[in-house]
Amino acid sequence: MIKLISIELYKIFSKWRTYIGFIAIGLLVPLIHYAFFMAGEKGASFALRNLGDQFVYTGNLLNGYFISNFILQSLFVHIPFLIVLVGGDLLAGEATGGTYRMLVTRPVSRFQIVTSKFIAGIIYTALLIFWLAIMSLGLGLLLFGSGPLITVRSKIIIFASDDIFWRFICAYGIAILNMSVVTSLAFLFSSFVQNAIGPIVTTMAIIIIFLIVSVIPIDFFESLKPYLFTNYFGGWNSFFNDPIDKQKLIKDSMVLLAHIVGFYGLALLIFQKKDILS
Amino acid sequence: MEDSHSPEKVIEVQGLTKQFKDVLAVNNLDLNVYKGDVFGFLGPNGAGKSTTIRMLLSLIKPTSGSIRIFGKPLDKDRKEILRKIGAIVEKPDFYLYLPAYKNLEILGKISGTDVSHKRIMEILELVGLEKRYKSKVKTFSHGMKQRLGIAQALLHDPDLIILDEPTTGLDPQGMKEIRDLIIHLSKDRGKTIFLSSHILPEVELVANRMIIISKGTTKVEGTVSGLLNSDKLKVTVQVDNKELAANLINNSSWKEKLTGMVNSDLFFSLKKDEISELNKYLVQNNVLVSGLIPMRSLEDYFLAITEGKE
Numbered sequence: 107m108i109k110l111i112s113i114e115l116y117k118i119f120s121k122w123r124t125y126i127g128f129i130a131i132g133l134l135v136p137l138i139h140y141a142f143f144m145a146g147e148k149g150a151s152f153a154l155r156n157l158g159d160q161f162v163y164t165g166n167l168l169n170g171y172f173i174s175n176f177i178l179q180s181l182f183v184h185i186p187f188l189i190v191l192v193g194g195d196l197l198a199g200e201a202t203g204g205t206y207r208m209l210v211t212r213p214v215s216r217f218q219i220v221t222s223k224f225i226a227g228i229i230y231t232a233l234l235i236f237w238l239a240i241m242s243l244g245l246g247l248l249l250f251g252s253g254p255l256i257t258v259r260s261k262i263i264i265f266a267s268d269d270i271f272w273r274f275i276c277a278y279g280i281a282i283l284n285m286s287v288v289t290s291l292a293f294l295f296s297s298f299v300q301n302a303i304g305p306i307v308t309t310m311a312i313i314i315i316f317l318i319v320s321v322i323p324i325d326f327f328e329s330l331k332p333y334l335f336t337n338y339f340g341g342w343n344s345f346f347n348d349p350i351d352k353q354k355l356i357k358d359s360m361v362l363l364a365h366i367v368g369f370y371g372l373a374l375l376i377f378q379k380k381d382i383l384s
Numbered sequence: 385m386e387d388s389h390s391p392e393k394v395i396e397v398q399g400l401t402k403q404f405k406d407v408l409a410v411n412n413l414d415l416n417v418y419k420g421d422v423f424g425f426l427g428p429n430g431a432g433k434s435t436t437i438r439m440l441l442s443l444i445k446p447t448s449g450s451i452r453i454f455g456k457p458l459d460k461d462r463k464e465i466l467r468k469i470g471a472i473v474e475k476p477d478f479y480l481y482l483p484a485y486k487n488l489e490i491l492g493k494i495s496g497t498d499v500s501h502k503r504i505m506e507i508l509e510l511v512g513l514e515k516r517y518k519s520k521v522k523t524f525s526h527g528m529k530q531r532l533g534i535a536q537a538l539l540h541d542p543d544l545i546i547l548d549e550p551t552t553g554l555d556p557q558g559m560k561e562i563r564d565l566i567i568h569l570s571k572d573r574g575k576t577i578f579l580s581s582h583i584l585p586e587v588e589l590v591a592n593r594m595i596i597i598s599k600g601t602t603k604v605e606g607t608v609s610g611l612l613n614s615d616k617l618k619v620t621v622q623v624d625n626k627e628l629a630a631n632l633i634n635n636s637s638w639k640e641k642l643t644g645m646v647n648s649d650l651f652f653s654l655k656k657d658e659i660s661e662l663n664k665y666l667v668q669n670n671v672l673v674s675g676l677i678p679m680r681s682l683e684d685y686f687l688a689i690t691e692g693k694e
Contacts, residue, residue: 113490120481204477208536211441213467213496381444 110218114226118192121199127188127234135177135241139249142173169253170246171270175346177242178277182342185238185281186288186313192230193292194305196223197377201300201384210382220374224293231289232282239278257346265348273345280342280359287335287362288313290369297373300384335365392419393455394544394576395440400449402435402600409435411600413449417578417593422570424587424594424608425580426686432600433580434474437548440578441471453544467496470542472550476533480522484513484532487521488539495540507535510565526553534562538569545569546578551586559586566590584686596686618643618684619659621650621666622675629671638662654678 118124197220200206209219255265265273288309295305316336319327331337338358344350395417402410410432417423427433438444440451442462451458453465478487485504492499508514511531521529530553537545547566551559567590569575581587587594588608595605604611623629626648633642633650641658644651654662659676666673 109493113493116490117479117482120479122481203479204475205479207441207443207473207477208491209494210443211466211469211471211473212491212494213463214494215463379445382438383444 107218107222110214110222111225111229114196114222115229118196118226118230121192121195123191123195124230126191127185128237130188131181131234131238131241134181135238136245138177138180139173139245142168142176143249167253167256168250169255169267170243170248170250171253171255171265171267171274173246173250174243174274175255175257177238177246178281178342181238182281182284182339183317185234185285187310189231189234189285189288190292190306190309190313193227193289194296194309195302196227196293197296197373198299198302198305199296202302204384206382206384216378217374220297220370220377224290224370224373227289227293228286231285235278235282235285238281239274243274243278255346263346263348265346277342277345280345280355283359283362283366284339284342287365287369290366290373291335294369294373294376297376297380335362338362393417394419394421394453395423395578396450396452396455397436397440398450400436400439400451401447402432402439402444403447409600410439410446413597413600413602415595415602415605417576419576420570420574421593422566422577422579422591424591425578425597426582426584426587426594427597428582431582431597433582433597434548435600436597437471437473437546437578437580440546441469441473442466443473463496467540468543469546470537470540470544471546471548472530472533472537473546473548475526475552476529476536478521478529478532478536481520483518483520484508484524484535485517487532488536491536492539497540499539503539507539510538511535512561527555527558530554531558534565542575544576544578546580548580549582550579551581551583563590584683616653616655617659617678619652619654619662620675620677620679621652621662621673622648622677623650623666624648624672624674626650628669629666632666632669632671636665638665 200209210216252267254267255270257263257265291312292305292309295308296302299305313336316334319330320334320336338361341355341358341362344355393416395415397413397415400410400413401408413432413436415425425433425436435444439446440453440458442458454468456465458465478484479490482490485508488504488507489499492504505514505517508517511534513528513531513535516524516528521532524532530550534547534550537547550566551562554562563586566577566579570577570590577590579587579591591608593607594611596603621629626645629650630645633639638652641652641654641662642650643653652662656678659678663673663676
């Protein structure tokens, strides 16, 4: 299985589309860093909703943690759109290229084919989030240094600089879980069709619809929320709250994990029964 | 080729049927391929050849019927069976964004045997692609992809080689090379070859046994020599003086074998050794014979199938 996973990773990273996400993050995040660098403390004030008018801050407010948190909050909704480019291509790409025939006529089971592709997709997702972490947190700390982190939610929370790093690590970990749901969904759609465009567009459409429904404060949509996986995407944010709502975090994570397993299981079932006609 | 197969069955198909919604692609097909056979699997386009091959390779599941390969049921011992099979199914497709070498390396790794660098280069040399091993497959012509397809089928030294229209897209020289390769693999290496084609002469040149299918069912099955040579031939005789020839024929025992006349052509139904006798008879009676064109009844029959008359 390890051999198959490494082959799948090799195939993923031999394709140009794989690097679109890395390039987008690699360009956008430094641009945000640069913008903050140019704006200086004004940028931090803006990001903190002008709380500076009411409070007096001391110390290095515009630090790597602050900017990384800002980037995570801003970009998190958009990362799925980069991930589906690869997730939607995992199985459908083989159908488009006619290479299913070569894979399935080898002495490997369909379970092994699907599972190795799925795991490779999850590894790609993790690497993309890891890249986001390096570019936002790593580069942020390098450029702006460390310092306390101020977050504004229902209350203002100030984390000491030695109490933040682990929170980011956990947040990125949960972000991988969130994005793995997106990969799994795109992977599922990828198992239905012969062309990657369909799964990519469909997954994007579902995420957009779910996100819109999630933010409209109407009773009908509120009643739908528990059934939308995007509703459980906020878990990573709980690490920047005090105290951390562990029960909600665990529940949200379990729901997302169930989605991942469900989407993968369904894709496996479909592929096991599929006639390879491409 | 001589019919000298051993009784050991490599492929045994019984009552194989595949129904796609409203289309019955393969209908109750039986066939046996023996060890060392070059087995011609003939039929017009849409006859069900590729569907049958896909079922033999577990790409699609049969609606009913059984497939045993190397004496084992395909549905139960799939992995073990596929380890000993190399195949091209329809057109060869590869990872276009990868070099030829890398494609073979990947396929070697998942073929269940260790395929060394030396082996990959040997195979590439065998199909004449050794100088292009670093080139991405997207830069290959169809013929080159076809050769690479054969390379991937032979890579892990399989016992059974299934080739679905392997000469499609090749120039005459390339077609000859593939035929020679098939004969070499069969005679010198003892491989069993299942060769699908819609071209009768192509199969005739290399196969020792064959089956013709149409609309998913068997039309003819047997040894190539038996099927092609035992029947009478439809012979077109072209002469310079049709009246004299017709007169001679009508006043001899050849009259019974005459089936028709069009312009300067006379048509006969003859056994193979009768052709030269007829030629001799006409020439000795001062009729110049400018052409003798034999067409076997099986070829006729196959053409009738491919033209949709059967």
